[in-house]
Amino acid sequence: MSALSEASLSRYSRLAWLAGLALLIAAPFVGLYPIFVMKALCYAIFACAFNLLLGYTGLLSFGHAAYLGAAAYFTGYLVRSAGFSPEGGVLAGTLGAGAIGAVVGLIAIRRQGIYFAMITLAMAQMVYFVWLQAPFTGGEDGLQGVPRGKLFGFIPLQNDIAMYFVVLTVFVAVFLAIIRIVHSPYGQVLKAIRENEARAVSLGYDVDKYKLLAFVLSTSLAGLAGSLKTLVLGFATLSDAHWSLSGEVVLMTLLGGMGTFAGPVLGAFTIIGLQDLLADRVGSWVTVIIGVIFVLCVVGFRRGFVGELLAWRRQRAGP
Amino acid sequence: MEIFGIPLQAFLGQLLLGLVNGSFYAMLSLGLAVIFGLLGIVNFAHGALYMMGAYVAWLLMEKFAVGFWWALVLAPLVVGALGVVVERTLLKRLYKIDPIYGLLLTFGLALIAEGVFRDQFGVSGQQYAVPELLQGATNLGFMVLPNYRGFVVFASLLICLATWWIIERTRLGSYLRAGTENPALVQAFGVNVPMMVMLTYGAGAGLAAMAGVLAAPIIQITPLMGSNLIIIVFAVVVIGGMGSILGSILTGLALGLVEGLTKVFYPEASSIVVFVIMAIVLMIRPAGLFGKEK
Numbered sequence: 354m355s356a357l358s359e360a361s362l363s364r365y366s367r368l369a370w371l372a373g374l375a376l377l378i379a380a381p382f383v384g385l386y387p388i389f390v391m392k393a394l395c396y397a398i399f400a401c402a403f404n405l406l407l408g409y410t411g412l413l414s415f416g417h418a419a420y421l422g423a424a425a426y427f428t429g430y431l432v433r434s435a436g437f438s439p440e441g442g443v444l445a446g447t448l449g450a451g452a453i454g455a456v457v458g459l460i461a462i463r464r465q466g467i468y469f470a471m472i473t474l475a476m477a478q479m480v481y482f483v484w485l486q487a488p489f490t491g492g493e494d495g496l497q498g499v500p501r502g503k504l505f506g507f508i509p510l511q512n513d514i515a516m517y518f519v520v521l522t523v524f525v526a527v528f529l530a531i532i533r534i535v536h537s538p539y540g541q542v543l544k545a546i547r548e549n550e551a552r553a554v555s556l557g558y559d560v561d562k563y564k565l566l567a568f569v570l571s572t573s574l575a576g577l578a579g580s581l582k583t584l585v586l587g588f589a590t591l592s593d594a595h596w597s598l599s600g601e602v603v604l605m606t607l608l609g610g611m612g613t614f615a616g617p618v619l620g621a622f623t624i625i626g627l628q629d630l631l632a633d634r635v636g637s638w639v640t641v642i643i644g645v646i647f648v649l650c651v652v653g654f655r656r657g658f659v660g661e662l663l664a665w666r667r668q669r670a671g672p
Numbered sequence: 673m674e675i676f677g678i679p680l681q682a683f684l685g686q687l688l689l690g691l692v693n694g695s696f697y698a699m700l701s702l703g704l705a706v707i708f709g710l711l712g713i714v715n716f717a718h719g720a721l722y723m724m725g726a727y728v729a730w731l732l733m734e735k736f737a738v739g740f741w742w743a744l745v746l747a748p749l750v751v752g753a754l755g756v757v758v759e760r761t762l763l764k765r766l767y768k769i770d771p772i773y774g775l776l777l778t779f780g781l782a783l784i785a786e787g788v789f790r791d792q793f794g795v796s797g798q799q800y801a802v803p804e805l806l807q808g809a810t811n812l813g814f815m816v817l818p819n820y821r822g823f824v825v826f827a828s829l830l831i832c833l834a835t836w837w838i839i840e841r842t843r844l845g846s847y848l849r850a851g852t853e854n855p856a857l858v859q860a861f862g863v864n865v866p867m868m869v870m871l872t873y874g875a876g877a878g879l880a881a882m883a884g885v886l887a888a889p890i891i892q893i894t895p896l897m898g899s900n901l902i903i904i905v906f907a908v909v910v911i912g913g914m915g916s917i918l919g920s921i922l923t924g925l926a927l928g929l930v931e932g933l934t935k936v937f938y939p940e941a942s943s944i945v946v947f948v949i950m951a952i953v954l955m956i957r958p959a960g961l962f963g964k965e966k
Contacts (some may be wrong), residue, residue: 361733379729395686405710413772413775415775421876422867446905457799460951460954461954463954463955463958464954464958466771466772466908467708467772467775468910470714470775471714471906471907471910472950472954474903474906474946475903475904475906475907475910475946475947475950476950476951478903478904478907479891479944481949482943482944482947484938507816520705562698563962573870587928597783598901600779600783603776603779605774609771636791637787637790638787639787639789640783640784640786640787641783641784641787641791642787643780643783644780644781644782644783644785644787645780645784645788646780647777647779647780647783648762648777648780648781648784650776650780651766651773651776652762652765652766652775652777653774653781654770655679664923
């Protein structure tokens with residue numbers, strides 16, 4: 354592909370991102386329920402964090418809900434029962450999730466490929482059982498009634514619009530940070546590992562160190578999503594850490610387009626919107642529908658929305 | 673009589689229950705290993721197939737008045753046939769691409785199965801009776817052995833060893849092992865590899881279903897029974913390594929026993945002990961106890 358079309362592609366991408374941002378800024382003023390959009394944004398952060406691993410490093414973590422759930426519990430407990438400020442709670446949740454990620458990462462990177470997926474899934478299940486029995490998580494009931502408090506002591510987050518713009522700001526920051534990481538020399542090494550791990554090793558890169566750092570980054574950002582979600586919705590429950598959520602984040606990324614910046618965001622909005630739309634109408638068929646989308650994506654739509662769009666544009670741009 | 677302050681009967685009872693669970697781990701990890709070897713797919717749907725085996729047997733008994741022994745044969749055949757259909761229509765599209773897609777596709781299939789069964793039968797458990805022949809218990813002197821549990825351990829071991837014998841000692845098994853090494857070459861020698869792959873997946877599905885039929889009288893049949901089990905079985909597979917069939921069987925049984933022991937001495941940890949062992953094994957011997965280092 355010529356440099357010119359690459360430049361024009363990225364120009365189109367930027368225009369699309371700006372249009373998306375404009376939509377998100379306008380969303381609460383044009384009648385969209387802010388809580389819903391905030392929830393979707395939290396899952397968008399979650400999917401973007403996951404995509405950093407699957408899309409750019411080629412690691413399938415099949416237990417990412419563990420980190421979202423851990424941060425949700427940490428933030429919920431600290432803000433509700435230990436008097437933490439919202440920003441302190443979010444920071445602690447994010448760091449806590451990253452710490453768990455570091456431990457799991459150290460164990461999981463000892464195997465490659467499909468084993469990595471199985472190990473991360475098993476470790477996440479272990480974390481789930483710990484939450485089920487730990488005294489501070491409230492067991493099956495979860496932590497209810499987490500207050501939003503005042504950000505930096507003066508912005509009242511109880512106001513949905515204020516909360517909305519905080520979440521949107523964090524989302525934009527994460528989105529830009531991931532673009533920055535991927536385009537950095539470090540990100541290029543991650544891509545090299547994705548394409549051919551053996552060659553990256555032979556070029557002298559300490560692949561394990563790169564993978565571990567990517568894992569910690571991704572799990573911390575997943576934690577950030579979980580912390581914010583707890584503030585927005587006011588509760589943290591076991592379903593935040595359940596394996597079905599780990600599956601859903603894979604689906605969000607796959608459906609939107611793995612290895613693309615905007616893909617996971619679109620995927621998250623699609624899946625959360627779908628669940629919201631269907632939950633009251635079809636009961637347990639939601640699971641079936643999610644499963645069917647999964648199968649269809651894997652069989653015939655592996656590039657996802659954004660991947661297909663980019664491929665189509667490339668085809669038109671280049672000979 | 674007591675052992676470490678615990679009544680011997682309770683201790684042996686837990687140990688037996690551990691052995692029962694261990695034989696299910698063994699049967700399921702065996703099927704997973706064989707399917708992974710030939711198809712290169714980590715079959716997340718294995719838990720769903722196990723669950724379907726239990727439900728099909730229950731339906732056969734409740735609605736069609738089929739006896740337990742017939743259900744034990746028919747349910748695996750029904751689920752195995754379903755497996756063949758899945759392999760022909762879906763899995764065969766994935767053999768040339770990254771194995772993570774196989775995991776994701778079968779994950780989707782497991783969700784579909786779970787959702788459909790939850791819609792049809794709810795989340796409350798079903799159970800069917802132990803066949804008359806195996807009701808009651810035998811007093812062994814040092815413990816009272818419920819006949820059915822003894823039978824389950826014996827039957828699972830028999831099935832596992834039969835599978836081992838077929839794969840390691842028969843001509844069919846040698847084709848299978850050769851197909852795992854180099855399918856193109858085996859095809860060139862005139863073996864119908866796609867047919868073999870199809871039947872392998874069907875047989876693996878049937879094996880999982882048979883474990884489900886055996887499990888149902890002991891545990892509750894629920895739509896979620898499969899996914900709860902499959903994650904533990906994944907850990908079992910990581911611990912044992914997928915290299916050796918006898919290794920999978922031994923690992924499965926041993927981990928069931930360890931879990932049973934943990935239930936006696938430190939019940940809070942019994943749900944996580946397998947995962948802890950997995951983490952330790954990975955630190956010491958990443959390829960698994962019976963796996964080969966690449």
